[in-house]
Amino acid sequence: MNVIITKGYDEMSSTAFEVMKEVVTRNPSAVLGLATGTTPLGLYERMARDHRENGTSYREIRTVNLDEYEGLDITSDQSYVRFMHEKLFRYIDIDPKNTNIENGKARDAARECARYNALLEDMRQDIQVLGIGSNGHIAFNEPGTPFETETHVVDLAESTIRDNSRLFARPEDVPRRAYTMGPKNIMNAKKILILASGANKAKAVLGLVEGEVTEQLPASILQRHPDCTLVCDEAAASLL
Ligand code: GLP
Numbered sequence: 269m270n271v272i273i274t275k276g277y278d279e280m281s282s283t284a285f286e287v288m289k290e291v292v293t294r295n296p297s298a299v300l301g302l303a304t305g306t307t308p309l310g311l312y313e314r315m316a317r318d319h320r321e322n323g324t325s326y327r328e329i330r331t332v333n334l335d336e337y338e339g340l341d342i343t344s345d346q347s348y349v350r351f352m353h354e355k356l357f358r359y360i361d362i363d364p365k366n367t368n369i370e371n372g373k374a375r376d377a378a379r380e381c382a383r384y385n386a387l388l389e390d391m392r393q394d395i396q397v398l399g400i401g402s403n404g405h406i407a408f409n410e411p412g413t414p415f416e417t418e419t420h421v422v423d424l425a426e427s428t429i430r431d432n433s434r435l436f437a438r439p440e441d442v443p444r445r446a447y448t449m450g451p452k453n454i455m456n457a458k459k460i461l462i463l464a465s466g467a468n469k470a471k472a473v474l475g476l477v478e479g480e481v482t483e484q485l486p487a488s489i490l491q492r493h494p495d496c497t498l499v500c501d502e503a504a505a506s507l508l
Contacts, residue, residue, distance in 0.1 A: 269490065270497040271477060273505045277465045281310025283499045284397075287461050288315065289324065291395045297328035301396030301454075302356070303407070304333070304348045307463045308397055309355060316359035326362040332391055333369035334398070334407035335448040338421060340372045346436055347372060370419065370447035380447065381419040388419070388453050396457035400464050403427045404472040404485035408448035411484045417450035451489050460493050464500040473500055474507040 274280045288311060291298050302308075318324050333352060340347035349369050357367060368387060374380035398406050403425060405411065410425045423445055424432075433439040454460070464473050475485040477498065482488055490496045 269477060269493075271505075271508070272497065272499045273508075274499060274501050276501050276503075277310060280463060280465055280499050280501045281314060284308070284311040284461060284463055285314035285318070287497060287499075288395065288397070289318065291459070292324060292326070292329065295394060296325065297330070298394040299391045300329060300331045301393035301457055302331050302333050302352065303397045303399050304335070304351045305399040307399040307465055311397070311463070312356040315356060319360045326360045328366075329362055330366040330391060331362070331368060332388060332393060332449075333367075334454075335446055336370040336372040337443040338372050338377075338445040338447060339443055346441075372447060374447075377421050377447075381421065384419040384447070384449070385453070388449065388456070393457035393459075395459045395461055396454055398454070398460060398462040398487075398490075400462060400469055400472050400476060400487050401428055402431055402468050402472055404475050404487045406451070406454060406462070406487045406490075408446045409451055409454075409486040411486060413451060413483060413486055415451045415455075415483060415489050418452050419447065419449050421445055421447055451486060455489060455493055457493075458495065460490055460496040462487070462490060462496065462498045464498065464504040466501070467503040467506060469500070469504040470507045473498070473504050477508055 336348045342349050370384050408422050429442045433442050436442050476487040479488050481491050
């Protein structure tokens with residue numbers, strides 16, 4: 269794993285942007301695997317600014333997102349489909365038809381997972397952006413998820429519900445379940461870019477980089493990926 273430690277959040281975001289820009293410039297029809305959460309916001313701001321100021325085009329780019337809360341869709345402020353629109357897609361020239369995410373309101377969950385797996389088979393990510401949960405989860409793959417798992421519906425860990433409740437009006441509004449790509453879909457990406465910022469991620473980052481590869485810390489599987497870059501700030505790297 270290539271580990272880049274930056275001073276703070278801004279430098280983390282600029283470094284991540286350089287990696288992303290290289291992928292998009294080299295292949296203007298690349299498949300970008302995207303993540304939600306607060307960590308990639310600085311990266312998305314830089315992508316939007318670069319599009320505005322330098323004309324970098326996303327017209328032929330396709331995207332696949334990691335995860336979505338069960339029961340939420342574009343009409344909900346907290347849905348991830350809405351997040352991607354508000355934080356990135358509305359600022360760049362991407363064709364909405366080329367953006368993909370699980371449908372949180374699908375009537376048949378098993379069918380929705382099969383649909384997403386088939387789509388991912390056809391659209392191998394040229395780069396997959398990831399954040400990391402304080403418990404070491406990637407996407408919504410909680411500790412204990414078998415590494416061979418593909419897209420599935422998960423019961424969220426209590427710690428994840430707590431961490432994510434800051435984005436909801438009331439903690440009881442946080443959905444208890446979510447759709448997520450599995451570790452197997454994530455590992456299929458040609459390149460992984462994982463970002464971490466802040467002291468609350470330090471323990472998870474330690475496990476990611478130096479810990480045993482174990483399903484108890486889902487991010488640790490990335491040690492087996494041939495092209496994985498971690499960009500993290502000093503606070504997140506403080507236990508390395
Ligand atoms: C959520 C998302 C993850 C994200 C994690 C960390 O649970 N499903 O994809 O990486 O939270 O979020 P944040 O970047 O806000 O710390």
